[in-house]
Amino acid sequence: MGMAISHAMASGMGGMRAAGDLVARVQMSKGMKINEAKAYVADKIGVAVSELTDPIIMSEVREDLKIGTLHPVGSRSVKFMEAKKNMAKVLDLEINCVNKLMS
Amino acid sequence: MSKIITRMGDGSAVEMTDSELMEDLVKGGEDAAERGRIPMLNKEELQYLFDVFKSPYKFVSVEPGNEVIMTYDGAPIKMTRADVHMSRIQALQIYEKMFGADTLELGHIDYSYKQIKPIVGFEQPLVEQTLMVTTAPLIYGAMPNLGLYSQPDGPFPNPSELMPMGKIKEAQESYEAAVEDAVKDIVFVGGEMYESGVDGLILDTVGAAGDADVMASAIATRMLKDKYPDICIEFGMAGEFTLGMHGEMSYEGIRLAGQYAHEQVKVAELAGASLFGSVVNTNTSMSTPWNLARAIVFTKACTDVANIPVHANMGMGVGALTVNDFVPVDVISRCSKAMVELCKLDGL
Numbered sequence: 001m002g003m004a005i006s007h008a009m010a011s012g013m014g015g016m017r018a019a020g021d022l023v024a025r026v027q028m029s030k031g032m033k034i035n036e037a038k039a040y041v042a043d044k045i046g047v048a049v050s051e052l053t054d055p056i057i058m059s060e061v062r063e064d065l066k067i068g069t070l071h072p073v074g075s076r077s078v079k080f081m082e083a084k085k086n087m088a089k090v091l092d093l094e095i096n097c098v099n100k101l102m103s
Numbered sequence: 104m105s106k107i108i109t110r111m112g113d114g115s116a117v118e119m120t121d122s123e124l125m126e127d128l129v130k131g132g133e134d135a136a137e138r139g140r141i142p143m144l145n146k147e148e149l150q151y152l153f154d155v156f157k158s159p160y161k162f163v164s165v166e167p168g169n170e171v172i173m174t175y176d177g178a179p180i181k182m183t184r185a186d187v188h189m190s191r192i193q194a195l196q197i198y199e200k201m202f203g204a205d206t207l208e209l210g211h212i213d214y215s216y217k218q219i220k221p222i223v224g225f226e227q228p229l230v231e232q233t234l235m236v237t238t239a240p241l242i243y244g245a246m247p248n249l250g251l252y253s254q255p256d257g258p259f260p261n262p263s264e265l266m267p268m269g270k271i272k273e274a275q276e277s278y279e280a281a282v283e284d285a286v287k288d289i290v291f292v293g294g295e296m297y298e299s300g301v302d303g304l305i306l307d308t309v310g311a312a313g314d315a316d317v318m319a320s321a322i323a324t325r326m327l328k329d330k331y332p333d334i335c336i337e338f339g340m341a342g343e344f345t346l347g348m349h350g351e352m353s354y355e356g357i358r359l360a361g362q363y364a365h366e367q368v369k370v371a372e373l374a375g376a377s378l379f380g381s382v383v384n385t386n387t388s389m390s391t392p393w394n395l396a397r398a399i400v401f402t403k404a405c406t407d408v409a410n411i412p413v414h415a416n417m418g419m420g421v422g423a424l425t426v427n428d429f430v431p432v433d434v435i436s437r438c439s440k441a442m443v444e445l446c447k448l449d450g451l
Contacts, residue, residue: 081234
């Protein structure tokens with residue numbers, strides 16, 4: 001785990017704390033290189049590329065777009081499958097589990 | 104003149120002078136350039152590395168804006184290895200919510216496609232339940248592991264016993280039979296996992312049993328991509344150099360034996376892989392600066408020609424990281440930063 005945490009701190013996008021999972025999805029489903037994938041996500045969610053790793057800005061954006069937050073507090077906070085369903089729409093991509101498990 | 108404290112490839116601490124540091128950087132880089140017949144680091148890149156090792160800080164990082172995506176291998180297994188016992192779903196929730204993971208990777212403790220095949224029906228509900236309580240992309244991972252197809256673990260005669268007896272043809276036939284069976288196992292398990300909803304698969308340690316291992320992985324990747332065009336497959340290598348254990352295997356006209364990362368990635372692309380996991384092995388007798396310069400020369404040659412995202416392998420013993428279970432953070436952070444920024448990586 002020391003390895004995973006150290007790399008995430010040194011070079012990672014922060015996962016759900018910021019936009020790491022979103023950029024990962026685009027890279028995985030559209031085969032985009034990192035800069036292209038970041039630009040694609042930034043455009044779709046309406047932030048600057050430099051804001052993709054800012055946890056303060058990204059938590060607000062994630063909450064507004066209902067695509068899942070690190071701390072989903074409240075009785076109707078959007079999370080997991082519902083968040084992924086919204087994510088597919090916002091990022092304009094197919095998410096396998098949404099298609100397979102929610103159809 | 105101040106001393107620079109860094110590590111040897113086995114993790115032990117070592118002190119170097121400025122000139123010793125630069126000498127190791129040059130020699131490590133030249134070793135890769137000569138072996139791979141690829142460009143050496145330029146003056147600016149060597150100075151960048153020199154400055155990274157001169158930094159007095161215990162932990163360093165990339166500059167804001169240079170962050171990349173993290174993928175993993177055997178993620179929940181790392182918890183078990185540390186004697187932290189929990190369900191694999193909980194392990195991945197911890198990766199997602201507490202480790203800053205950009206992607207999640209589910210794997211069984213017996214981490215080979217052959218071993219997963221008879222229990223795939225028990226793995227699928229776990230995949231489906233994990234998808235219900237996580238948000239990041241979920242990848243299922245296992246190894247092609249062609250070694251499991253030869254006796255005494257598998258059905259075919261052991262090539263490593265046949266070759267010393269001079270039975271080269273028989274050894275090659277054994278590898279060819281193993282490829283056929285491995286392809287069936289990878290395609291079966293991969294297909295089942297995709298039907299259960301995973302976002303992608305990792306073929307981890309491709310080439311561990313040499314060129315036949317790469318062959319099986321490439322054929323299986325192509326078959327899965329043809330059947331599921333949207334599936335993401337990460338083609339993660341086992342080593343920096345594909346050993347010619349069979350010696351005469353070619354995929355789409357490309358000879359597999361003797362390839363380094365910048366050639367391996369072309370096979371992955373031809374097979375339809377979505378991500379490529381490059382590897383450069385660590386030499387325990389040489390210093391981290393020597394190993395890092397060497398890893399960067401090999402990896403940069405790969406990212407220079409790659410058309411798909413490259414996620415360099417940077418776990419224990421690869422990507423210049425030391426060969427021990429508890430890699431020091433001064434080494435991880437320096438290697439992480441330098442590999443990402445000099446090689447223009449897409450992920451780790």
